Structures are given as C-alpha cells and as structure tokens.
Amino acid sequence: MFIRAATLGLVMISLAGCGSAFANRSGSGVEATRLATTTPRPAAFDRWIDGFRARALTQGIEARTFDRAFSGIGYNEDSLRRDAHQPEFTRPIWAYLDSAVSDTRIENGRAMLRDHASTLAAIEARYNVEREVVVAIWGLESSYGQLRGTTPIIESLATLSYEGRRTAFFEQQLVAALRILQAGDVAPAGMVGSWAGAMGHTQFIPTSYLEYAVDFNGDGRRDIWADDPTDALASAAAYLSRFGWTRGQPALVEVRLPRGFDTQQAGQRRTVQEWAAAGLQAQPGNRMPASGEATLMFPAGANGPALLTFSNFRVIKRYNNADAYAIAIAHLADRLRGGGTFVGNWPRDDRPLTAGEREELQRVLSRSGHYSGEIDGRVGSGTLSAVRDWQAANGMAPDGYVSLALLERMRRQ
Numbered sequence: 405m406f407i408r409a410a411t412l413g414l415v416m417i418s419l420a421g422c423g424s425a426f427a428n429r430s431g432s433g434v435e436a437t438r439l440a441t442t443t444p445r446p447a448a449f450d451r452w453i454d455g456f457r458a459r460a461l462t463q464g465i466e467a468r469t470f471d472r473a474f475s476g477i478g479y480n481e482d483s484l485r486r487d488a489h490q491p492e493f494t495r496p497i498w499a500y501l502d503s504a505v506s507d508t509r510i511e512n513g514r515a516m517l518r519d520h521a522s523t524l525a526a527i528e529a530r531y532n533v534e535r536e537v538v539v540a541i542w543g544l545e546s547s548y549g550q551l552r553g554t555t556p557i558i559e560s561l562a563t564l565s566y567e568g569r570r571t572a573f574f575e576q577q578l579v580a581a582l583r584i585l586q587a588g589d590v591a592p593a594g595m596v597g598s599w600a601g602a603m604g605h606t607q608f609i610p611t612s613y614l615e616y617a618v619d620f621n622g623d624g625r626r627d628i629w630a631d632d633p634t635d636a637l638a639s640a641a642a643y644l645s646r647f648g649w650t651r652g653q654p655a656l657v658e659v660r661l662p663r664g665f666d667t668q669q670a671g672q673r674r675t676v677q678e679w680a681a682a683g684l685q686a687q688p689g690n691r692m693p694a695s696g697e698a699t700l701m702f703p704a705g706a707n708g709p710a711l712l713t714f715s716n717f718r719v720i721k722r723y724n725n726a727d728a729y730a731i732a733i734a735h736l737a738d739r740l741r742g743g744g745t746f747v748g749n750w751p752r753d754d755r756p757l758t759a760g761e762r763e764e765l766q767r768v769l770s771r772s773g774h775y776s777g778e779i780d781g782r783v784g785s786g787t788l789s790a791v792r793d794w795q796a797a798n799g800m801a802p803d804g805y806v807s808l809a810l811l812e813r814m815r816r817q
Contacts, residue, residue: 445479452566456575463579469586477559483599487568497703497728498750504544504732505739513543513740523634527620531641532651540736541640541723542633545607549633552604553597557581561601561610577601580610589625596629604628605636616643640723647722648715653696655716655734658687658709658746667706667801671792673699679712687747703731705805709748754807761811768814769794 445453457470516539517524524535539548546552561581564574581601585592597603601610608617608628617626620638628636661667662683669682675697684700686692698712711731720730735746757765762781769775774797775790783806791810792802798817 443479443481445477449479449563449566453562456562456565456578459575460579460582465579465582466586469582473558473582473585473592474562475592477556477562480555480560480563480599483555483560483563484567486599487564487570496750496752496754496756497731498752500728501732501735505736509543509547509736510739512548513539513736516542516548517740520633520637524637527638527641530620530638531645531649533641533644533649534651534737534741536737536740537644537649537655537720537733538637538641539740540733541606542637543736544729544732546605549605549631552629553599553602553607555596555599556592557595557597557601557603557610558585558592560599564600574601577610580614583614584610589627590629594629605633606640608636608639612643613639616646618642643723644719647719649719650696650714650716653693653714653716654691655720655737656701656711656713656731657690657692657698658748659684659690659692659712660687660747661710667702667803668796668799670700670702670706670801670803673697676712684710684712689744689747701727702801702803702805703727704750704754705803705807706801708750708805709746751807754809757806757808757811761808762806765791765806765811765814768811768817772797772817 453474457467457474460470461467513536517535524538527533527538528535542548558578558581561574561578565571565578568574581595584590585595595603598607602608603610603613605628613626613628617628617635617639619626619635621632621634626635626639628639659679665683674682676692676695679698679700680692692712693714696714698714699717701711701713702708703711713730717730717734720733721727723733724730739745759781762783763779765783766775766777766779766781766787769787769790770779772794774793775787777786777790788804788806791806792804794814795804795810796802798813800813
C-alpha cells in the first residue's frame, strides 16, 4: 500500500491507483490501474535477472519456480514511469471524501453487504471485525473488486527492483511473490495487480500476503485474485484483527466543542470521560462509547469538523498510514450501516497551496528550526510534524492544517 502520510485538510494524495498492500504507498485505491506498458528487455536487465536468480535460489526459491515465473516477461516502462513521476493532486480532504464516500460507493457497498451477507457474517464471527469495515476497505481498494489491476506482478516488480527508486524494497517483494508462486496459490499468469505490486480485491503486497492472507473458504489456496472475494475479505479482516481491532468500538466520532474550547488540545489523547468533562459531546447521529481513549483531531483545521479518533482508527492506519484514508474508511463504514454525513462544515472556500507555496512553507519551517527535511514541496509526515510544532510555538491549535491562511501568518512572523 504505497501512500505517504497524507496531510490533514488540504491533502497531498496521489490517485495513481496502485493499491494498498500494508506499507506506505501513494494511492488510495480509488482509481483504476492502467494496463502495463512493456518493451523488449535491455541487455543490462537480462544481466540483472541472472544475478537476481542466483540470489533468489539462495533464499529457497526453486529453479523451476523462478524460470517459469520469468518466462517471457518484458521490461515494464509503465511501472518505472509511475514510480518516478507519480501524479500528485493537492486535494482538500473534503474533496477526497466526496469521492471516497460517494453516493455510488455507498449504494454499491450496501449491495455487497446484501450479496455476500453469509460470507461476511462468518468473517465477522471469526475475526471480530465488523462487516461494514471490511466492505469499506474493499470499496476503497478496488471498487468492490472491479479495479483489481491488470499489471503482471513479476514483470513489474522485477523492473522496479532493477531500476526503481526503492530497489531493495521491490526486490524483497519480488522474492515474496516467487514464494507465493512456489506455494501454488496462483499461477504466474494469474498474478496480476497494480503497477507497484499490490494484488487482489483488498490489495495486498506480496510480503503482507505471505504473513496475513488466509484460506477462508478451505480450498487449500489463499486466493485473493479470484472473482470470489471470500479469501481477500477474510484476509483484510485477519489483518485488522492481528493489529488489535476492537469490535463494537468506533474508529472515530464527530464531536461538538463547548464555547471557548481551547483548540490547542488538538492531538491530545484522553479518556472518553475526560473529554466529556471538558465539554465535548457527540454530534447528532453519533454516539460516544462508554470507555476508551481518544485523540482530538481537526482534519480541516479548527474551523472544520472536530473528531475523536479511537484505537481502531490507528488500526486502520496500519493498513494505510494516512489520516485521510482512515477517516474515509471509518466514515464509509458508518454510512454503510446507516449513519449520516458529517455535521460540521468543511471550509470549502479554502484553496490548496501551489507547489511554490508549499516549498515556501518548508523554508519558513526550516528557518525557524522546526524542519530539517528536503525543500521539495511534498507535504508529508515530516512537514506536518514541523507545522504542528510551529503552530504550538506560535499560539495556534497544533492541528497540522496546511492552508493559505497559515502561510500568510508565517509570512508576518
């Protein structure tokens, strides 16, 4: 799952459609993966394959497995192009949620709940993960199985291992993919997915498949590629269960704040009782759980909706380490079970910062001693942490909300 931690509010989020796969990624699974573009193999790539073959065999890959997997593969320039130049769109979180939790996605999700009711009930009983959460992941990752990806995984991972930006990571995934083939869960021709190696209905990368995928239907194979989504859905539930999903606890609750509330409490984690004592109440249509710890979040700044996020929110972020994604999964699951839209108003008049303005923001943060990263205009976790530090140091709510108003205030300091 290759998504960098998305910024809150005005999010830097790529829609390359490369799937999830339980690692940092740069897509949210809401767009189709394009067909692979291959060319004849360069001689240097052939030499790399020869060297990799020797390394793979020392890691337990059988020669016949390797040779079968690499038979006829091409050089996937499309995967290289996507890895080097992932198209980024600076999208406000409300625009992202408009797409991720659209009326169509909700309607289709409810149909999936009906069509797969018995399977989802069995998965929920086994792993104690609510069926609406599983279906929400399915919906965002592959549009309920419609956009699982068509790129040959071995070809793509081999090309990226040879010449991509993260060769060690992709070679690790390539070895894992060969292990999957060697186990017989899928044939080489059937191992397809995103350009970056994410596979199936719920977009596992190979290493995560090996560790977390399950054979729920008992046919002897962990088949996440088949039209039947049973194993893929159960695997997603098994993953969430493995990282501590608590059945019956919400991932987030939208709250309303009392008049005069100190918004600098953003980011603090307290018990439900402590937040209630501070005057926070669930918005209409929401219900505060009886217990648990929650973190206060302003995903679009202190003038937008206020959320309390619980431990299940952090579990979703193990699936995809982006706040925007976790909010979308939690909200879609709530809508699937009949919940309403957010009550608070999003600041829809705000505009995203330009690339030059994002670089200016990083330079200001660097000069003030809050940021030591690269000045590249990419608002990732390092920049967000620096923004929160700057806000706290300057008497603002440390909500990490990147906006033109924030930049203009920085200019006046």
